[in-house]
Amino acid sequence: MAKEMEIKFKKYRQEDYSPIASMALVLDPRYKLKLVSFCFTKCDPVIYNEKVKVVKCNMHALFREYLKNSSVDVDMVESSSGRDDIEVVDEMDEYDTFESQSELSPEKTQLDFYLEEPVLVRKENEDLDVLKFWKDNRIKYSKLSLMARDLLSIPITTVVSESAFSIGGRVIGKYQSSIFPENAEAKLCSRD
Known part of the structure; x- marks a missing residue:
């Protein structure tokens, strides 16, 4: 670590x-x-x-x-x-x-x-x-x-984008690789 x-x-x-x-x-x-x-x-x-x-x-x-x-x-x-x-x-x-x-x-x-x-x-x-x-x-x-x-107006940090990718990895696991984009978006938004 x-x-x-x-x-x-x-x-x-x-x-x-x-x-x-x-x-x-x-x-x-x-x-x-x-x-x-x-x-x-x-x-x-x-x-x-x-x-x-x-x-x-x-x-x-x-x-x-x-x-x-x-x-x-x-x-x-x-x-x-x-x-x-x-x-x-x-x-x-x-x-x-x-x-x-x-x-x-x-x-x-x-x-x-x-x-x-x-x-x-x-x-x-x-x-x-x-x-x-x-x-x-x-x-x-x-x-x-x-x-x-x-x-x-440019965000001066990459934390937001890195955080979004991290959340995406937790919401869409390795067993959900064929999930429809609409369902993935709904899962991400419901956890927001």
């Missing part, structure tokens, strides 16, 4: 960090790259700058992919949210988008401007809902808010 625990621990230890988790942390306006840098100095103070550069490069590469998809606009943030209280972007919101895009220089992206802004004071914003922050700033950061929505 100790060997199995050691394998699990090695799987989740800090030196095998998750790039997705690091990018999600950067999209929290209270921390941005500062907390990522701090964490890497704790893990490996010798090469932490290289690891921070990798996170930043990954962020820029992902953001470039979002920029390529130019057919997606701010209105889709509202329509894809699945909520009944969908707001319609009015003309002044469109003007704000136009104005924010006209201020951007060709060398700097929304991601660059976001990273250059000072971080929010953590103690004053302890209860900050990060997804709400990005929804509120969807006019200023139209593409970046889409990226944030997608990145921050």
